[in-house]
Amino acid sequence: MMHGAEIIKELKAAILAIEWEITDEAMDNLTRAIESLQKRWAGKKPLLVCLQVLGTLGQYIKKSRERAHQDAINLLPVVFATLETVVTDDVMDNGRKIVLVRETVEKYNRLKTELAKPRKTVAREVFHSSVAERVREAAPAAPGKSPIRDILDQKEDQAVDGAFNAIFQEMVGDDRRGAPGQKAPAPVPPAMPSAAPQAGPDAKEVVLARVDDEEFPEADSLLDDFFSESGLDFSMAEVKAEPVMRAAEETVEVDLGRIEVKREDVAERGRPVSEVEEEEVSLVKLERIIHAMRAALGKSLLTDLAEEIASLRSQYPNHLSVLLFLEFIASLGRHLDEHGDVARDLSLNMLETFYDRLSHALFTMQPQKNLLASHLDTINDYVTWQALVAGELAEARTVAAPAPVQEMAEEMSAGMLAAVRGVVQREVAELRRELLQLIKQR
Amino acid sequence: MGFINVKKKEVQIKIVYYGPGRGGKTTNLDYINKKYKQRIKTEMVSIKTHGDRTLFFDFLPVDIGKIHGFDIKIQLYTVPGQVKYNATRKLVLKGVDGIVFVADLQRERRDSNIKSLEQMKENLLTHNKDAFKIPLVLQYNKIDLKDQGIPLLSVEEMEQDLNSELKVPYFVGSALTGDSVVETLKKIISMTLISFRKELQ
Known part of the structure; x- marks a missing residue:
């Protein structure tokens, strides 16, 4: 059977x-x-x-x-x-x-x-880089309209957008600083993914449609000039040389616990390769618990969560990145345990977001800069969440309101702050080293 | 959706290189960046995984000059090709004005090409864009592998698989050696500018 x-x-x-x-x-x-x-x-x-x-x-x-x-x-x-x-x-x-x-x-x-219900039309908007801004803006929502719902509706895009913009601005910023006197000033990078914010208030959007039967001689002439071969100091050897971009080799290896990079599978860019197998990371149980919490939040699941976090901590004792995410997840778990009726949905969603970031960080083996952005986003989101929870507790005039917030703050100062400090210090040191290397190269 | 700023006399156009993983999107941009380094004057930004795969996107801004007094600013992007990053691909496609679909000529990549193109059409729809209406060019990449005896699809097969309905311009080339890389880019910029023409006059 x-x-x-x-x-x-x-x-x-x-x-x-x-x-x-x-x-x-x-x-x-x-x-x-x-x-x-x-x-x-x-x-x-x-x-x-x-x-x-x-x-x-x-x-x-x-x-x-x-x-x-x-x-x-x-x-x-x-x-x-x-x-x-x-x-x-x-x-x-x-x-x-x-x-x-x-x-x-x-x-x-x-x-x-x-x-x-009819789906709302989301107007094209300037991106906000953090949940904090969303929460602040959404606070005076119209009656019957949940600001938290709005935040969560756009959760997925937001997480990616925030990381995009942070990383993008940071990297372009590095490039610009690293090329003194050599390059013309780089254009201000557009906020990803839309060019709209950079186009300025006077900009007009133009809907472009394919036109098959027309020619634009001025455009062709401009393109011919720009892409002409004359005056180019260029050889194919230069193209085939190792790119100066920030490739894997220039980034700092992160201690990823059980993950092993299959370097032998890394082929020359664009060449035929066998498919790279995806790495297994043992966060399955944590994921199941968090998903199950969404279905039925109960004491036993919260206990399971705490136990699994303790187990993962013991598996990755020196992995500051994992420890950092686990600290935040644990803190959310404790809040749900003690005040599950306050900001329940937001806390559960935050829990999933933090889990996703942890999983993504481990799975994709992100370079140092991306991890830093993810950590900073998480810290920022956590601080915002904490402020929101404190506000809701105060509003509800809960007698016990000051206690959990205070407790959380104390918990942060012990385990979490140590992890945050460690991660940030290490990452800042690595970033400085990379930057110095870049400056030296140029 | 291109942007024209009449006050600043500036046009911004976003071109995205789309296609299956390891098809050569980044190599296209890399070639352009290297070859026209002195003219482009800015750095290419690229964010990689440890396996040298594009994690988020590559970005290369190119100012190609003026038409009718308007500065033409082209922003070239690639999307990550790996299947799991569809959310990122969708995001990069937001506000796109023209697309270069980089397909892989290797026979074993046939399904990947088809799936990626279908997904591109769906992703465009999420931004209310239609693959049949947006300026689009196909590039059949890695023709250089023919000399190494690697089984490749014929141009007819590629056309049948990918372009029988779209009927857009295509180029057979090699991003690694640079064959057709510039031609592809010129074509997509030209197509995009044609659809901008009225605004510039």
Whole structure:
């Protein structure tokens, strides 16, 4: 007889694949896995309800693809986590399992209501680099409109945008500083990804459409002049030489615990290579706990979270980057444990954001500068979150309000601040070293 | 969506090099940057993983001169090719004015080319742009591998796979040796400027 985890293995793989990327193949796999389980579990209503929700979400995501509401994509693993608990948890009684399923269905119903509302049109806007700005701006929201909801709606883009801009500005800044008297001043880099902010207030947007049958002799002439061969001091050897860009070799290796870089797979740029295998990082349990918390936040999960963090800390005792993220995640966990009703959604989302950043930092093996940006974003977001929570506690006139904030501050000063200080000091030292090297080279 | 600043007499155009991972997008920009270094006068910004793959994007600003008194400022970007970075690709495509799709001629990369192009179309739709309307050029890259006996797709096969519906200009080349790199870039800038023409007159 198959074990519960074995039975849902295919479904789990399909869900994970969709989290990775929405493709036809992944969606078809999901449908197949659901159909197979529906037959197996005929008559088991709680299980069939979960499958039905997964199936409906899958169909919606398949139809909408990248335009699918982010909450629908987020809900998919949450529903699966519930199903997994119901199927694999031998200790939990049936009554509790049914409550768990009901809570999940309720989340699904809320999403349905949300989806039924007209989607707001997001105007082109200047990017804000931190959650802090969003929170401050969203604070005086109209009645009935949740500022937190607005923040979370744009969570994904924001995380990437913030990192983009920070890294981009920093790197271009370095380039400009590093070329005294040699280059003409570099143009002010555009805020990624839109050129709009740099175009200035007098700029007008022009919708460009392909024109196949026209010519523009002035443009062609300009291009011929600019790209002419005459006067070029250039040889192919120069192109084939090692690029002066900030490539991997110029960055500082980060202690990545179990990860091993497969240097032998790194081929010359553009040459045929075998596919590089993705590295395994053991954050699976942490991820599952955090996802499950979204489905049903409870004492046992918070205990699991604390235990898993302790376990990861012991696995990566010298990995300051991991420790830093874990400190923040642990702090959010403690808040949810003590004041789970205050800023619950924001805290859960922050938890997921911090986990994503930790996972991304480990998975992509980011160069030092990117890690620094990610750390600074995280610190900034945490400080903002803390201020928001303190405000909400004060507003609610909770008697215990000062205590948790104070406690958190004390916790920060002990473990977290040590980790922050260590990471920042190390990264600043590395950045200085890189900068000096660049200046020397030029 | 290009930007024209009549007061400053300036036009900003964003060109994105899109395509499957390890197809040669960054190498295209690298070649342009090296060859026209003295004219470009600015540095290329590139952010890599430890495997020398583009993590976020490459960026190369190029001021090509004036048309009708307007400074033409071209911003060249690449997207990360790895499958997992679709959110980044979508983001880089925001505000794009013209696209160079760099496809890999290697036979074993056939599926990757097709999938990447399909994904590009979908990603453009998220920004309300249509691959059939935006200035677009295809580059069939790595023709130099022919001499090494590596199985390559024919131009006809590439056209059938990628360009049978789009029917946009294409170039067969090698970003590594520079074959067709400049021609590709000139073509996409030219196509973009043509659609800007009325605004400049």
